[in-house]
Amino acid sequence: MTQRRKHARRRDAAAIVESLYREYRSPLLAFCLNLTGGDRHWAEDVAQETMVRAWRRADELDPAAVSMMPWLATVARRIVIDDLRARNVRPQEVGQEPLEFVPGRDLIEPMLRRIVVTDAVRGLPRPQREAVVETMLRDRSVDDAARHLAVPVGTVKSRVHYAVRALRVSLAEPMAS
Structure with missing residues (x-):
């Protein structure tokens, strides 16, 4: 041709x-x-x-x-x-967005939170720490915690109140620096 x-x-x-x-x-x-x-x-x-x-x-x-x-x-x-x-x-395509923007399970963040909160709770005075552990971590009522700790109910409430205030201050400090 x-x-x-x-x-x-x-x-x-x-x-x-x-x-x-x-x-x-x-x-x-x-x-x-x-x-x-x-x-x-x-x-x-x-x-x-x-x-x-x-x-x-x-x-x-x-x-x-x-x-x-x-x-x-x-x-x-x-x-x-x-x-x-x-x-x-x-294989299935992941999409157009860069991989750093693809949502995934973050295992580090929860672990870091646990470490920070654990350290903050350990830094509390012993009576406040015991009240927080019994009421918040072991999920006991104030009455049950008072019986377990052998202190009046008002004392448990007071210790939890001051412990929560101290934890707020303690957990806010690392974020400010």
Whole structure:
């Protein structure tokens, strides 16, 4: 085949695809949107690939056909099927965002909180620490804690009150520095 003939065939193919694009752009995109479940980016990719395949096979297309939409729809459907099969074969993609922004289970933060709170509770005077441990950590009522510690109920309430105040101050200090 001569160089002139190749150039003429390319020009004819381009004209056919331009004509297809002008006439079928909107209905093809609507069809692709339906095929892809409304995913506009994927639908645009499918429509574009359909037009590329039409351009590659332009010499096989019948310009005298009543409508090229059935052929375009068949090609688009096959592209979507191939995409779905390819997605099922390879591992699931994580998304477009950088990995540092992908939510994940943070195991360090809870551990650090436990260490800070434990140190703060250890820093309390013994009577206040015992009242906090019995009421908050062992989840005992004030009455039960008073019986266990062998002190009046009012004393347990007072110790817990002052312990919580001291803990607030103690836990606020590291954040300020």
